[in-house]
Amino acid sequence: xxxxxxxxxxxxxxxxxxxxxxxxxxxxxxxxxxxxxxxxxxxxxxxxxxxxxxxxxxxxxxxxxxxxxxxxxxxxxxxxxxxxxxxxxxxxxxxxxxxxxxxxxxxxxxxxxxxxxxxxxxxxxxxxxxxxxxxxxxxxxxxxxxxxxxxxxxxxxxxxxxxxxxxxxxxxxxxxxxxxxxxxxxxxxxxxxxxxxxxxxxxxxxxxxxxxxxxxxxxxxxxxxxxxxxxxxxxxxxxxxxxxxxxxxxxxxxxxxxxxxxxxxxxxxxxxxxxxxxxxxxxxxxxxxxxxxxxxxxxxxxxxxxxxxxxxxxxxxxxxxxxxxxxxxxxxxxxxxxxxxxxxxxxxxxxxxxxxxxxxxxxxxxxxxxxxxxxxxxxxxxxxxxxxxxxxxxxxxxxxxxxxxxxxxxxxxxxxxxxxxxxxxxxxxxxxxxxxxxxxxxxxxxxxxxxxxxxxxxxxxxxxxxxxxxxxxxxxxxxxxxxxxxxxxxxxxxxxxxxxxxxxxxxxxxxxxxxxxxxxxxxxxxxxxxxxxxxxxxxxxxxxxxxxxxxxxxxxxxxxxxxxxxxxx
Amino acid sequence: xxxxxxxxxxxxxxxxxxxxxxxxxxxxxxxxxxxxxxxxxxxxxxxxxxxxxxxxxxxxxxxxxxxxxxxxxxxxxxxxxxxxxxxxxxxxxxxxxxxxxxxxxxxxxxxxxxxxxxxxxxxxxxxxxxxxxxxxxxxxxxxxxxxxxxxxxxxxxxxxxxxxxxxxxxxxxxxxxxxxxxxxxxxxxxxxxxxxxxxxxxxxxxxxxxxxxxxxxxxxxxxxxxxxxxxxxxxxxxxxxxxxxxxx
Amino acid sequence: xxxxxxxxxxxxxxxxxxxxxxxxxxxxxxxxxxxxxxxxxxxxxxxxxxxxxxxxxxxxxxxxxxxxxxxxxxxxxxxxxxxxxxxxxxxxxxxxxxxxxxxxxxxxxxxxxxxxxxxxxxxxxxxxxxx
Numbered sequence: 001x002x003x004x005x006x007x008x009x010x011x012x013x014x015x016x017x018x019x020x021x022x023x024x025x026x027x028x029x030x031x032x033x034x035x036x037x038x039x040x041x042x043x044x045x046x047x048x049x050x051x052x053x054x055x056x057x058x059x060x061x062x063x064x065x066x067x068x069x070x071x072x073x074x075x076x077x078x079x080x081x082x083x084x085x086x087x088x089x090x091x092x093x094x095x096x097x098x099x100x101x102x103x104x105x106x107x108x109x110x111x112x113x114x115x116x117x118x119x120x121x122x123x124x125x126x127x128x129x130x131x132x133x134x135x136x137x138x139x140x141x142x143x144x145x146x147x148x149x150x151x152x153x154x155x156x157x158x159x160x161x162x163x164x165x166x167x168x169x170x171x172x173x174x175x176x177x178x179x180x181x182x183x184x185x186x187x188x189x190x191x192x193x194x195x196x197x198x199x200x201x202x203x204x205x206x207x208x209x210x211x212x213x214x215x216x217x218x219x220x221x222x223x224x225x226x227x228x229x230x231x232x233x234x235x236x237x238x239x240x241x242x243x244x245x246x247x248x249x250x251x252x253x254x255x256x257x258x259x260x261x262x263x264x265x266x267x268x269x270x271x272x273x274x275x276x277x278x279x280x281x282x283x284x285x286x287x288x289x290x291x292x293x294x295x296x297x298x299x300x301x302x303x304x305x306x307x308x309x310x311x312x313x314x315x316x317x318x319x320x321x322x323x324x325x326x327x328x329x330x331x332x333x334x335x336x337x338x339x340x341x342x343x344x345x346x347x348x349x350x351x352x353x354x355x356x357x358x359x360x361x362x363x364x365x366x367x368x369x370x371x372x373x374x375x376x377x378x379x380x381x382x383x384x385x386x387x388x389x390x391x392x393x394x395x396x397x398x399x400x401x402x403x404x405x406x407x408x409x410x411x412x413x414x415x416x417x418x419x420x421x422x423x424x425x426x427x428x429x430x431x432x433x434x435x436x437x438x439x440x441x442x443x444x445x446x447x448x449x450x451x452x453x454x455x456x457x458x459x460x461x462x463x464x465x466x467x468x469x470x471x472x473x474x475x476x477x478x479x480x481x482x483x484x485x486x487x488x489x490x491x492x493x494x495x496x497x498x499x500x501x502x503x504x505x506x507x508x509x510x511x512x513x514x515x516x517x518x519x520x521x522x523x524x525x526x527x528x529x530x531x532x533x534x535x536x537x538x539x540x541x542x543x544x545x546x547x548x549x550x551x552x553x554x555x556x557x558x559x560x561x562x563x564x565x566x567x568x569x
Numbered sequence: 570x571x572x573x574x575x576x577x578x579x580x581x582x583x584x585x586x587x588x589x590x591x592x593x594x595x596x597x598x599x600x601x602x603x604x605x606x607x608x609x610x611x612x613x614x615x616x617x618x619x620x621x622x623x624x625x626x627x628x629x630x631x632x633x634x635x636x637x638x639x640x641x642x643x644x645x646x647x648x649x650x651x652x653x654x655x656x657x658x659x660x661x662x663x664x665x666x667x668x669x670x671x672x673x674x675x676x677x678x679x680x681x682x683x684x685x686x687x688x689x690x691x692x693x694x695x696x697x698x699x700x701x702x703x704x705x706x707x708x709x710x711x712x713x714x715x716x717x718x719x720x721x722x723x724x725x726x727x728x729x730x731x732x733x734x735x736x737x738x739x740x741x742x743x744x745x746x747x748x749x750x751x752x753x754x755x756x757x758x759x760x761x762x763x764x765x766x767x768x769x770x771x772x773x774x775x776x777x778x779x780x781x782x783x784x785x786x787x788x789x790x791x792x793x794x795x796x797x798x799x800x801x802x803x804x805x806x807x808x809x810x811x812x813x814x815x816x817x
Numbered sequence: 818x819x820x821x822x823x824x825x826x827x828x829x830x831x832x833x834x835x836x837x838x839x840x841x842x843x844x845x846x847x848x849x850x851x852x853x854x855x856x857x858x859x860x861x862x863x864x865x866x867x868x869x870x871x872x873x874x875x876x877x878x879x880x881x882x883x884x885x886x887x888x889x890x891x892x893x894x895x896x897x898x899x900x901x902x903x904x905x906x907x908x909x910x911x912x913x914x915x916x917x918x919x920x921x922x923x924x925x926x927x928x929x930x931x932x933x934x935x936x937x938x939x940x941x942x943x944x945x946x947x948x
Contacts, residue, residue: 043623048626048631099695101753103714103753106706108706112702131718142683143690145687145688145689146687206625206626239602242628243628445614485619489583492621730836733831777845777907778841779845780845793910
């Protein structure tokens with residue numbers, strides 16, 4: 001089997017992956033870093049982020065304020081040492097991004113502009129009109145082209161981690177162009193594959209967010225932490241799930257119900273539309289369930305009203321919002337309110353890491369949405385995630401680099417070679433060769449519908465039990481899934497089947513983690529346990545893979561300076 | 570009854586089976602707000618799992634889903650079925666690129682050009698980020714921000730007959746990106762980029778067809794960038810003739 | 818990785834009739850063909866000037882009055898006007914002039930240049946023919 005050798009192998013070419021690569025080669029220019037991405041890096045889902053990235057840049061702000069906002073936003077589940085590290089590094093990372101050319105919007109004095117954002121007590125979200133993710137990704141990607149030692153494997157689909165005696169030695173990946181399975185060896189592997197939103201039916205996430213990195217780490221024995229913490233974003237367009245940025249509310253948009261009422265005054269009277277996402281999503285759903293929502297061909301929704309903001313504010317600061325509303329729902333936000341409803345957006349949970357991105361398994365690191373450091377705890381504040389990718393991407397890159405510098409290269413002998421050969425058999429002799437069975441798309445749709453229904457915004461014992469049952473059932477059914485496309489070259493259906501395999505493995509950890517958490521905290525809301533229970537549940541759930549359903553264990557939350565208190569806005 | 574069905578004619582090309590591409594027709598249930606991508610996803614999920622195409626964000630920002638739809642380069646995620654005449658729509662891979670399979674084209678030529686123009690900030694002296702940002706005014710930002718909106722969808726290359734005739738042509742998106750860095754007040758790399766942009770197959774191949782700017786889904790206006798780069802090149806050449814050492 | 822000789826891919830050639838695919842391409846080709854008329858007209862004009870140089874202005878003017886020359890000239894005029902109009906508009910789009918906070922629009926450049934064209938044309942005609 002063909003094999004390649006590098007010092008560091010990074011899986012995923014989005015913000016965190018690219019930042020990690022740059023950090024590694026800047027630490028030591030002799031390091032040979034590979035980025036393996038199943039899409040060209042500019043297609044990574046980072047590109048769709050709109051609102052901004054938070055960092056302390058102003059005299060009226062302070063690191064403690066940013067930390068407190070983040071910890072309170074997390075409903076006190078965040079590990080406070082990670083948050084302190086995060087807020088301290090954030091300003092430097094922002095200025096570094098600016099130095100690399102990111103076209104931030106500017107204040108009259110030439111400084112990077114900052115706007116208000118949900119859950120942030122002061123204006124600290126730096127922005128680039130309303131396309132920060134796009135500009136951040138392209139800036140990082142284009143900057144990465146500067147370094148000759150960053151080699152890219154574009155459109156290579158990673159299928160598994162190779163582990164020898166508990167140490168990571170590399171990955172197996174399908175080269176899409178040829179369809180061959182190739183081994184890419186590395187002294188260290190950094191997983192930066194993003195979240196798993198496509199597990200749900202109604203999500204802002206693009207097609208590629210299938211939890212690949214979470215699954216390969218999980219299968220290698222690394223636990224997935226806080227998987228019941230799924231973030232729902234309050235403003236998605238009905239049907240398509242396209243994201244309407246939080247910045248629309250940050251600049252003064254209002255959420256209205258059927259009676260034209262700004263209903264949030266009954267839920268978050270102080271912060272109103274700038275309250276945190278979990279509370280707003282639940283508020284919207286409550287209004288809809290109480291009959292105060294609008295009816296549409298794609299379900300019920302509420303209104304996001306920007307009509308009072310004026311032409312200039314909309315066209316200057318949120319042109320993308322206007323473009324999306326006009327194109328996908330045929331509405332001009334200057335004259336009509338936009339229909340919105342809550343939907344899945346982000347995974348607070350993910351691969352367990354410490355604040356250097358280290359997973360606990362020698363050689364394996366993770367950063368970005370795929371990782372659970374955790375700085376977001378039970379609910380993430382908007383505009384923290386892009387900064388998170390930069391801060392922890394850089395941290396993981398440096399940690400992996402320091403680790404790799406001390407090691408010799410792994411060799412392509414046994415057991416790694418044996419593992420790779422078995423992987424090849426699993427994919428090409430078993431999965432691809434099935435002649436009879438169920439369509440991948442059927443199993444996938446059932447999984448997505450079930451997750452939306454049973455592991456949604458409101459959960460209870462019965463819905464979660466049903467979720468566990470269905471996902472176990474789908475796991476069995478997938479063994480008989482068929483792939484119609486038998487080609488080797490660029491087989492996207494085979495990739496879809498492998499992605500579904502990953503998604504089901506990851507999805508299983510969610511209801512099993514959620515059913516044991518007998519409280520409501522942040523985004524995890526149980527109608528049968530509506531109060532937060534710090535005595536019993538101020539801890540992280542960690543899910544380990546077994547031959548059967550996941551085994552759930554617990555890890556303590558690191559508290560440094562902020563004692564948990566009641567979370568009111 | 571037939572009002573609710575659309576016919577999608579898609580190019581199929583399977584390198585392991587076919588010696589040349591052919592069209593295959595599929596019937597899809599039609600909904601008023603469907604985009605071509607929805608139709609392709611329906612076909613792949615329900616009718617023919619082997620249909621192969623690229624897509625990701627479905628909101629017009631990742632640039633994956635370019636195709637020639639009824640002869641015009643468009644993003645499949647942003648092309649509404651109701652915008653096309655009749656209920657039969659032809660979807661082909663983007664013109665001017667080699668086909669890998671079905672609607673998937675080879676992008677390596679563009680990726681090489683991207684590296685060639687050195688799309689990163691080049692400065693003689695960098696100040697450490699701890700000292701804060703390089704200041705930039707709103708006016709300075711405006712000089713290049715339009716050209717920084719390129720999502721690398723390559724519809725402009727599909728629309729450009731010059732690129733179709735000569736693969737070596739630097740092309741709209743790459744030139745627009747080079748110009749974006751040239752005009753960025755923080756960049757000092759003009760001398761490095763000018764030779765690349767002003768070589769024979771750089772801007773001078775462009776004869777102002779202008780179709781690139783017509784098809785660009787993000788309003789980048791690469792044709793404008795190319796012409797502005799030509800003006801820069803011409804004035805630069807004159808300056809270096811008149812002031813060989815001092816000119817910049 | 819980037820070495821396309823390792824696997825098959827289909828290369829397509831641009832067909833000679835590519836410009837018939839849409840209106841923009843067709844109008845572009847028409848604009849390119851105007852160069853043919855400009856070239857031929859220039860040769861005719863140079864020949865006419867040579868008649869004046871070797872003979873008298875009357876020879877030159879008589880040559881210009883030839884109905885075939887007039888006919889060709891009219892056709893050439895139509896084509897070159899088309900080129901001039903599209904060119905002036907493009908110039909306006911490429912190099913707008915900043916006046917205070919706003920920029921000139923392409924049609925303004927078109928109008929301005931057409932006025933300049935008329936003035937320069939009149940001067941030329943006066944110099945060569947009327948004086």
